[in-house]
Amino acid sequence: MDVREQLSSASKVVVKVGSSSLTTPAGTIDVDRVDALVDVLATRRRAGTQIVLVSSGAIAAGLGPLGLASRPRDLATQQAAASVGQGVLVARYTSSFARYGLRVGQVLLTADDMMRRAHHANAQRTLDRLLDLDIVPIVNENDTVATDEIRFGDNDRLAALVTHLIRADALVLLSDVDALYDGPPSRAGSRRLAEIRGPEDLVGVELGRSGGRVGTGGMITKVQAAKIATGAGVPVVLTAAAHAAQALAGADVGTFFHPGGRHPGTRLLWLAHAATGRGRLHLDAGAVEAVVTRRKSLLPAGVTSVEGEFAAGDPVDLCGPRGRVLARGLVNFDAGEIPELLGRSTKELAVTLGPEYERELIHRDDIVILESTS
Numbered sequence: 051m052d053v054r055e056q057l058s059s060a061s062k063v064v065v066k067v068g069s070s071s072l073t074t075p076a077g078t079i080d081v082d083r084v085d086a087l088v089d090v091l092a093t094r095r096r097a098g099t100q101i102v103l104v105s106s107g108a109i110a111a112g113l114g115p116l117g118l119a120s121r122p123r124d125l126a127t128q129q130a131a132a133s134v135g136q137g138v139l140v141a142r143y144t145s146s147f148a149r150y151g152l153r154v155g156q157v158l159l160t161a162d163d164m165m166r167r168a169h170h171a172n173a174q175r176t177l178d179r180l181l182d183l184d185i186v187p188i189v190n191e192n193d194t195v196a197t198d199e200i201r202f203g204d205n206d207r208l209a210a211l212v213t214h215l216i217r218a219d220a221l222v223l224l225s226d227v228d229a230l231y232d233g234p235p236s237r238a239g240s241r242r243l244a245e246i247r248g249p250e251d252l253v254g255v256e257l258g259r260s261g262g263r264v265g266t267g268g269m270i271t272k273v274q275a276a277k278i279a280t281g282a283g284v285p286v287v288l289t290a291a292a293h294a295a296q297a298l299a300g301a302d303v304g305t306f307f308h309p310g311g312r313h314p315g316t317r318l319l320w321l322a323h324a325a326t327g328r329g330r331l332h333l334d335a336g337a338v339e340a341v342v343t344r345r346k347s348l349l350p351a352g353v354t355s356v357e358g359e360f361a362a363g364d365p366v367d368l369c370g371p372r373g374r375v376l377a378r379g380l381v382n383f384d385a386g387e388i389p390e391l392l393g394r395s396t397k398e399l400a401v402t403l404g405p406e407y408e409r410e411l412i413h414r415d416d417i418v419i420l421e422s423t424s
């Protein structure tokens with residue numbers, strides 16, 4: 051079977067569309083292009099495929115109503131624009147899908163929703179239920195509450211994580227460019243890359259930032275998203291929104307990223323690919339061996355020092371004796387509590403500080419290995 055047939059036979063697909071494919075330069079919704087995209091998605095939905103649409107465009111669609119000529123630099127005004135634009139965007143999707151008798155549901159997610167166990171399960175349950183009810187979920191980052199520190203900032207990686215969250219069979223990234231090129235598409239001689247089979251095919255490819263006025267991540271975040279999805283066994287197609295129908299039909303458009311890898315736990319994908327450590331724990335050689343090689347939980351006895359300000363539940367980087375970041379995990383204690391625990395056994399801590407201290411610093415289920423020690 052041609053690999054691209056995985057797209058035509060997929061029963062659950064995540065489609066991500068960028069701001070520039072949905073809005074006009076004047077900062078309003080481009081109704082014709084939204085309708086054209088919805089025509090494709092609704093047709094596929096009515097043929098039985100479950101679709102989740104990850105749609106950017108809230109900030110871009112809020113510019114016109116707020117009288118802004120370009121994307122504001124400061125976060126507060128971006129959030130205000132997103133607040134106005136998100137409503138306009140979803141109103142348009144609602145009426146556009148209604149032409150096909152389909153309902154949409156708005157789902158706004160933060161990075162935390164992908165990471166914290168309870169939030170993650172909640173988001174998963176909601177999306178699953180929406181799909182059971184034949185509703186098309188329209189997902190975006192919850193821009194109005196996300197601060198710079200905790201923000202995804204781009205919907206490409208969010209779409210890859212949603213792909214895992216709902217156990218989709220394929221991810222389609224739609225942009226204003228028809229494929230990944232080996233250099234800037236505006237440069238004469240740049241060639242379309244029809245297929246990416248693995249990291250070796252990306253060597254020498256110039257991944258530029260966004261060329262448009264309203265896009266954010268450019269090709270860098272799209273390739274990161276493709277790596278997250280394919281690394282967990284899901285094929286990805288990157289192409290222009292105008293080619294959405296062909297991409298979903300498995301035609302030779304855009305760039306096809308071949309799946310590889312297995313399906314790791316979704317929550318930890320966020321930790322590996324989208325989180326940044328809020329602090330660092332320095333491990334001795336024994337703890338590195340236990341955590342990285344034998345995949346055990348991290349106990350206070352194996353930690354030599356702590357850096358940074360973080361709260362229980364935050365991601366922290368785990369460094370080896372030479373300072374290399376080897377793993378990342380969700381820590382069970384606030385930064386301020388940790389110094390007095392260091393180097394001590396959990397039994398001893400339970401006796402002196404109380405039974406609630408007889409637990410690991412980081413449970414092994416909350417650790418992802420970023421680099422092996424060998």
Ligand SMILES: Nc1ncnc2c1ncn2[C@@H]1O[C@H](COP(=O)(O)OP(=O)(O)O)[C@@H](O)[C@H]1O
Nearest residue numbers: 068069225227230231258260261265266267268
């Ligand atoms: N190697 C490349 N191949 C294709 N496009 C590239 C490349 N490098 C940079 N780009 C730019 O990435 C842009 C798409 O990213 P972005 O503006 O973030 O899109 P979106 O808003 O759809 O998410 C394209 O318009 C293009 O100018």
Ligand SMILES: N[C@@H](CCC(=O)OP(=O)(O)O)C(=O)O
Nearest residue numbers: 069106107108109204205266
């Ligand atoms: N959440 C933001 C979009 C962020 C983003 O990734 O934008 P884009 O690069 O156009 O896909 C918004 O709705 O404006």
